[in-house]
Amino acid sequence: MYVAVKGGERAIENAHAWLAEERRGDRAVPELTVAQIREQMALAVNRVMAEGSLYDPDLAALAIKQARGDLIEAIFLIRAYRTTLPRLGASRPVDTAAMACIRRISATFKDAPGGQVLGPTFDYTHRLLDFALMAECDVPPAPEASATPGPVPHITGFLNRDGLIQTEAAGEATPPDLTREPLELPASRPLRLQALARGDEGFLLGLAYSTQRGYARNHAFVGELRIGTVAVEVDIPELGFAIEVAEIELTECETVNQFAGSKTEPPQFTRGYGLVFGQTERKAISMALVDRALRWRELGEDFLGAAAQDEEFVLSHADNIQATGFLEHIKLPHYVDFQSELELVRRIRAEAELAQAQPEAAE
Amino acid sequence: MNDYTFAYLDEQTKRMIRRAILKGVAIPGYQVPFASREMPMPYGWGTGGVQVTAACLTPEDVLKVIDQGADDTTNAVSIRKFFQRTAGVAVTEATVEASLIQTRHRIPEAPLTEAQILVYQVPIPEPLRFLEPREVETRRMHALEDYGLMHVKLYEDIARHGEIATAYAYPVKVEGRYVMDPSPIPKFDNPKLSDSPALQLFGAGREQRIYALPPYTRVVSLDFDDHPFVASKADHACDLCGAGDTYLDEVIIDDAGGRMFVCSDTDHCGSRRRAGHVGRLGVPGKEVA
Numbered sequence: 001m002y003v004a005v006k007g008g009e010r011a012i013e014n015a016h017a018w019l020a021e022e023r024r025g026d027r028a029v030p031e032l033t034v035a036q037i038r039e040q041m042a043l044a045v046n047r048v049m050a051e052g053s054l055y056d057p058d059l060a061a062l063a064i065k066q067a068r069g070d071l072i073e074a075i076f077l078i079r080a081y082r083t084t085l086p087r088l089g090a091s092r093p094v095d096t097a098a099m100a101c102i103r104r105i106s107a108t109f110k111d112a113p114g115g116q117v118l119g120p121t122f123d124y125t126h127r128l129l130d131f132a133l134m135a136e137c138d139v140p141p142a143p144e145a146s147a148t149p150g151p152v153p154h155i156t157g158f159l160n161r162d163g164l165i166q167t168e169a170a171g172e173a174t175p176p177d178l179t180r181e182p183l184e185l186p187a188s189r190p191l192r193l194q195a196l197a198r199g200d201e202g203f204l205l206g207l208a209y210s211t212q213r214g215y216a217r218n219h220a221f222v223g224e225l226r227i228g229t230v231a232v233e234v235d236i237p238e239l240g241f242a243i244e245v246a247e248i249e250l251t252e253c254e255t256v257n258q259f260a261g262s263k264t265e266p267p268q269f270t271r272g273y274g275l276v277f278g279q280t281e282r283k284a285i286s287m288a289l290v291d292r293a294l295r296w297r298e299l300g301e302d303f304l305g306a307a308a309q310d311e312e313f314v315l316s317h318a319d320n321i322q323a324t325g326f327l328e329h330i331k332l333p334h335y336v337d338f339q340s341e342l343e344l345v346r347r348i349r350a351e352a353e354l355a356q357a358q359p360e361a362a363e
Numbered sequence: 364m365n366d367y368t369f370a371y372l373d374e375q376t377k378r379m380i381r382r383a384i385l386k387g388v389a390i391p392g393y394q395v396p397f398a399s400r401e402m403p404m405p406y407g408w409g410t411g412g413v414q415v416t417a418a419c420l421t422p423e424d425v426l427k428v429i430d431q432g433a434d435d436t437t438n439a440v441s442i443r444k445f446f447q448r449t450a451g452v453a454v455t456e457a458t459v460e461a462s463l464i465q466t467r468h469r470i471p472e473a474p475l476t477e478a479q480i481l482v483y484q485v486p487i488p489e490p491l492r493f494l495e496p497r498e499v500e501t502r503r504m505h506a507l508e509d510y511g512l513m514h515v516k517l518y519e520d521i522a523r524h525g526e527i528a529t530a531y532a533y534p535v536k537v538e539g540r541y542v543m544d545p546s547p548i549p550k551f552d553n554p555k556l557s558d559s560p561a562l563q564l565f566g567a568g569r570e571q572r573i574y575a576l577p578p579y580t581r582v583v584s585l586d587f588d589d590h591p592f593v594a595s596k597a598d599h600a601c602d603l604c605g606a607g608d609t610y611l612d613e614v615i616i617d618d619a620g621g622r623m624f625v626c627s628d629t630d631h632c633g634s635r636r637r638a639g640h641v642g643r644l645g646v647p648g649k650e651v652a
Contacts, residue, residue: 009435
């Protein structure tokens with residue numbers, strides 16, 4: 001008569017086998033290759049690399065395949081793999097001013113040295129389903145022009161020259177790493193930026209949007225958005241100089257925000273900053289807006305009670321792997337605790353009913 | 364799995380966790396921040412407990428893993444399998460045979476010994492969290508031993524319900540100093556926390572906290588003189604083994620609201636039945652392996 005939750009081990013094994021079968025789907029349809037995902041689902045791959053904090057397009061594509069397209073699950077796979085990797089060293093800070101840009105736009109200046117480059121963007125596409133893609137169709141090669149030689153300086157550098165935008169002093173200190181040290185609050189800006197760079201795109205998008213709609217509004221212009229590849233250099237102690245070990249694709253966003261000025265400082269623009277692996281511009285812009293909102297204290301602004309200004313709120317809830325784990329853990333058995341609640345509620349109800357039945361004894 | 368080190372975590376990480384554990388042992392009930400790692404199971408599934416277990420395990424250990432008091436619940440099976448694969452340690456379902464027990468939501472019924480470590484999985488380590496959501500604030504409150512808010516909450520419970528309306532994760536005070544969350548064990552288990560010969564370790568992975576109760580630590584469940592703490596359980600005996608002093612699960616057995624009550628500690632229940640104890644609905648001998 002009594003059927004407890006027995007046989008957990010076999011149930012788990014069978015569930016895994018079923019999952020594998022579902023992942024494969026209809027065997028009459030050819031299996032996806034990791035290379036196909038890497039090449040044709042590149043923006044999904046980028047998101048998994050960014051929030052997984054591991055730059056490896058092949059592994060990210062594998063994770064997407066294994067996760068059946070569930071990107072948070074894929075990010076989780078990458079994070080769990082990343083945590084087992086040894087730290088061989090730290091790179092020099094990447095030089096985004098030397099980026100080989102595939103896209104570079106500014107909303108604050110009509111033109112600037114280096115030019116505006118739209119690049120491969122959805123921005124001006126009409127969102128009409130392209131039914132031709134239902135069939136396999138060859139894409140004609142895009143027209144090419146030779147690359148513009150010369151550097152592509154940061155737009156905010158021009159404002160900086162005139163003292164119109166706040167200078168960000170370079171620090172000598174090694175930035176903290178929240179994957180190696182517990183997050184302690186209040187957090188420094190480098191630590192906040194690290195947390196935001198790993199944070200959930202949807203969460204940051206919602207927070208950034210809330211600042212635009214008036215919850216700690218600080219009107220942001222996209223001073224510059226650039227996407228492209230940068231070299232990663234590592235100092236080799238034996239050699240005494242740095243060598244290039246990799247090229248990675250990054251999206252960088254600098255916003256230019258209003259600052260009213262104070263008694264001690266004249267009005268000046270301020271910045272928000274976003275830097276994310278891969279072509280991930282929604283995330284980079286969101287990150288810049290949230291970064292700026294979190295800077296209220298150092299810039300002498302008021303705390304308006306908005307979520308995007310609240311460092312502890314933002315940093316504690318931005319990580320989707322933490323969030324999804326804790327959210328989904330309520331699926332696990334809780335019957336011991338539920339039983340204790342059940343007894344408590346029954347007891348309190350019994351006492352209340354008794355008191356109602358004997359009103360004179362209640363007092 | 365040979366690509367991973369013993370018990371999965373690399374040695375540097377284990378050292379970092381052991382340092383946090385030692386600090387926790389030195390300051391009973393104090394929540395020590397530690398650089399929790401991403402584990403191959405989700406946050407909320409016991410990553411804190413798993414990391415503490417990984418840092419404590421030696422190849423000679425005998426591991427027992429329980430969830431809701433039972434060895435065969437799915438997550439207990441999953442965690443036990445994880446350590447069988449990554450550490451190759453011996454496992455057992457018998458509380459008395461285990462040198463390290465990882466648990467979620469229960470303390471075993473059988474008394475523990477000085478040779479044992481009990482590792483708790485902790486979801487929210489901060490006992491003040493639901494009174495004050497900010498970590499910066501709650502850490503200050505612990506530092507100043509400012510627990511007035513907690514007493515007000517307990518008092519309001521009594522004013523509203525006639526008793527303290529907390530049935531699990533019932534807050535305790537450790538050696539007269541830190542207020543501690545005992546993890547979501549039913550308050551029935553709270554008395555077992557105090558003066559236990561075993562080392563008790565608490566791991567909260569997502570919240571990056573480790574805390575500890577060294578052996579023979581005095582642990583007092585918060586209460587008032589006129590409303591003393593009561594370790595309550597269902598007012599029944601186990602229907603399988605007849606025990607009247609164990610924590611019971613209530614199981615719905617038919618559409619007419621029929622119920623039975625069984626020990627949540629499956630090992631305890633099984634060994635009682637093997638010793639000849641039979642409850643109201645138990646079948647003598649049938650459960651004997």
